[in-house]
Amino acid sequence: MTSGAAAAGSPAVSLPGDATADTKASSWTEVIASTPAAGSMLLLQIGSYLNVAQRSFLIDIAIGGAGAETVLIANAWFPVGSLVTFMSHYLLFCCVPKGSRLSARCQSNSSDEAVPISLTVFSPAALDAVPTGPVVPYGVNLATTNGLPLVPASSAEGNWAQLTAATSCRHTKLLLVIGKDEADVAMTTDRYVLDIGMGGSGAEKEIILDIPLVIDALADQPLPGIIGPLDVAIPKGSRLAARLRGNSTQTGTQIVAYGMG
Numbered sequence: 001m002t003s004g005a006a007a008a009g010s011p012a013v014s015l016p017g018d019a020t021a022d023t024k025a026s027s028w029t030e031v032i033a034s035t036p037a038a039g040s041m042l043l044l045q046i047g048s049y050l051n052v053a054q055r056s057f058l059i060d061i062a063i064g065g066a067g068a069e070t071v072l073i074a075n076a077w078f079p080v081g082s083l084v085t086f087m088s089h090y091l092l093f094c095c096v097p098k099g100s101r102l103s104a105r106c107q108s109n110s111s112d113e114a115v116p117i118s119l120t121v122f123s124p125a126a127l128d129a130v131p132t133g134p135v136v137p138y139g140v141n142l143a144t145t146n147g148l149p150l151v152p153a154s155s156a157e158g159n160w161a162q163l164t165a166a167t168s169c170r171h172t173k174l175l176l177v178i179g180k181d182e183a184d185v186a187m188t189t190d191r192y193v194l195d196i197g198m199g200g201s202g203a204e205k206e207i208i209l210d211i212p213l214v215i216d217a218l219a220d221q222p223l224p225g226i227i228g229p230l231d232v233a234i235p236k237g238s239r240l241a242a243r244l245r246g247n248s249t250q251t252g253t254q255i256v257a258y259g260m261g
Helices: none
Strands: 002-004 013-016 029-032 039-049 055-063 070-080 086-096 102-108 114-122 136-138 161-164 171-180 190-198 205-216 221-223 226-234 240-246 253-260
Touching: 013 029, 013 102, 029 114, 039 055, 039 070, 055 114, 070 086, 070 136, 070 171, 070 253, 086 171, 086 226, 086 253, 102 114, 161 253, 171 190, 171 205, 171 221, 190 253, 205 226, 240 253
Parallel strands: none
Antiparallel strands: 002 114, 013 114, 029 102, 039 086, 039 114, 055 070, 055 102, 136 253, 161 240, 171 226, 171 253, 190 205, 190 240, 205 221
C-alpha cells in the first residue's frame, strides 16, 4: 500500500483550480513521486472542503513523468453542498505499475478554487483479480462541472436518462457518484430510489435496482454520495441509463457512473 500526501505533513495535497470557471487547470500537481510496488486499486479521497457556497469539482488523476502525464482516471466528480464539510472516498480499480509517478489536476464551477486530495495505491495481493480495462466516466458534463440530471416522478418511476449510448469497453464494476446541480435552488428533504438500466431507449432492463437515496436539506445534497463499486456484467457497446422514483418531483439530483474492470 502506498499513500500520497503533502510533503509538509498535511494529510492531503491541494489542487489549484483554473482562473476560469469550468476549465481544467493547465498544470499537474504531484501526489506520489514513485510507487514502490505495482497496484491494482486506487483509493482517492477528496476533502475535507468547507465553503459558504455550493461548489462542484472534476478531478483527473494522471500517470507519468512531469510534462508527460497521461490521464489514468478522468473527471472524478466531487459536488459539495453549502455550509457543510465533506470527504468523499472513491475506490477505483486500475493498473498502476511499480515506479509510477501519480499527479492530479482539477476544474471547478467557480474560478480559482482549490480542493485537497490524497491517493492510496493498493497492491494486487489485496484483490481477487487484477483489472484489465480503464476507468471510464459516464454522465459527466464538462461545460458545467456537473453530472447527468435525473428527474423523478412522484410515487412513480421517472424517465430514463441516458448515461452513454455505448460503453467504450466491457465493465465488471460500476461506481456511482450522486450529487446535485450546484446552480440549482436549495433542496428539500425527500426520499428516492435509484435504478441503473441497460439496453435501448424504451427497452431498458434494470441491472441495479432500488438503491435508496435521501435528499438532506441541511447538507443540500442527495445521500449517500458514493455507491459501490458494484459488481456488474456490462458488455462493450452497451447503452446505460438511470432513473429515479421518489415522493416528490424536485429537480437537482445528478449522477456520474464510472465503469471499471
